[in-house]
Amino acid sequence: MIKKLPLLLLVLLTSFSGSAQHVVKRPKLVVGIVVDQMRWDYLYRYADRYGKGGFNRLLNDGFSCENTFISHLPSFTAVGHTTIFTGSVPAIHGIAGNDWIDEATGKSVYCTDDSTVQGVGSTSKAGKMSPRNNLASTITDELKLATNFRSKVVGVSLKDRASILPAGHTADGAFWFDDESRRFISSTWYMKELPQWTNEFNGKKEPEALAAKPWTTLYPINTYTQSTADDVPWEGKFKGEKTTAFPHDISEPFKTDPDVIRSSPYGNTLTLDFAKAALDGYKLGTGSFTDFLTINCASTDYVGHKYGPNSIEVEDVYLRLDKDLEAFFNYLDQKIGKGKYLVFLTADHGAAHSIGFMQNHKIPADFLQDGKMVTALNELLKKQFGADKLILSGANYQIHFDNKQIAEKKLDYAAIKKTAVSFLQKQHGVQFVADLGNIGSESIPEPIKTMIINGYNYKRSGPIEIIPDPAWFSGKPGGTGTTHGTWSPHDTHIPLLWYGWGIQPGKLTREVHMTDIAPTLAALLHxxxxxxxxxxxxxxVAK
Incomplete structure (x- = not known):
């Protein structure tokens, strides 16, 4: 009997060992970084100027999905962030734009507005925000559900929508920058008062310290050979500036308009410094369950809108962001441990070249004057149907009708739509016009047709979609900077990099989509x- 004991112990130990192999392995922390308005080509356009520890760390030691595309319209910020974290499209998750017209009421709705909550850390309207308008769960919500809400989830951005929508409905906290108070704030959706660490961070007055320094180029300006001349007519200016050239002294405009810090590289520095404070404040990645930190670097978007992709300012903001990311990754190495955290980096959308830049190089491009089109269309509809202002809005490249007036006056809705489509098809700069109620029969090529369908939420989208000519976008003649929102690859081809826990270095050239990010995360996290x-x-990615 005594001789059989070691064999019994061996069987028991083997049994326990076998059970241990079924423990689900997950990283200590997931960090989702969305670089606002980052075109895919920026990864390589400035690659020789990036250091080893930022973007190149992800490219060389991580996995890059080289052909990642947005598969919905419009390609705007709130839509992109929601799609990344839900794996869904506006037709389903309901975030149909940064703003939209509610088809039932005719009223304009901001994507994260919520009158039922109050700001925390500020009394301004900027705090009355929540994820309530997102109809779908996020990957961050699903992580909470999978761990019986023991995982911690935190969202950080200068923009409310870019913090709130990624963090999901069940987040421990979402924080964004309030221009009025010049501080990071939250809302009662998440908490009754700001955590002490947030108050301590705000107390350091980092925005004021950053804005006190003139924005000069990181390197000698003559080395910025990927960019156009420093002072060109298609770039914007800060208030009080006489030229678009460096240096940019934002200290004076900041005194009356703190929003200007967003349009400088200092906004990204501020965001990542706050992300480090959140990491420490919530002790993310130090518990028994996987935590999730979402970060949006928004200054790339503000700078891009102001100056356009070919500016020295855009080149400089990416070179500086690269250094900030290197410092942040080193911080994660120190706090969490290299190989114990998973990072993915992507973008919510890209951006078109500035119209003036394109025209200067004889490439077809111009402004789609949608405001004028709506005015002219309203005049035509008034003549034909005897009702004033039947068009409420032409925002998001969509036509919204005054449904209430049409119903009250018993007007022929189908005839109104037909007249509107016929008028719009004849307008300069318009390539396609789609009646969403009859999209199946529209002669529109793929992938544009599917992108229209994916973006159409019938309660929040206009029933007519306008597709401009390539390189055309909404704006007024003589406008500066750039924007985004169309189907074109400059707006929809985005970076997607994976690095850290469970990721083998490599590159993928086949096409994938923004909607694939969330299910891939789900597979990695089980x-x-x-x-x-x-x-x-x-x-x-999920080998």
């Missing part, structure tokens, strides 16, 4: 996909 997810796992 959790359920978000409930509106329509994307597919990228198997090369």
């Amino acid at each position: 959790i359920q996909r978000p409930n509106g997810c329509v994307g597919a796992v990228i198997p090369e």
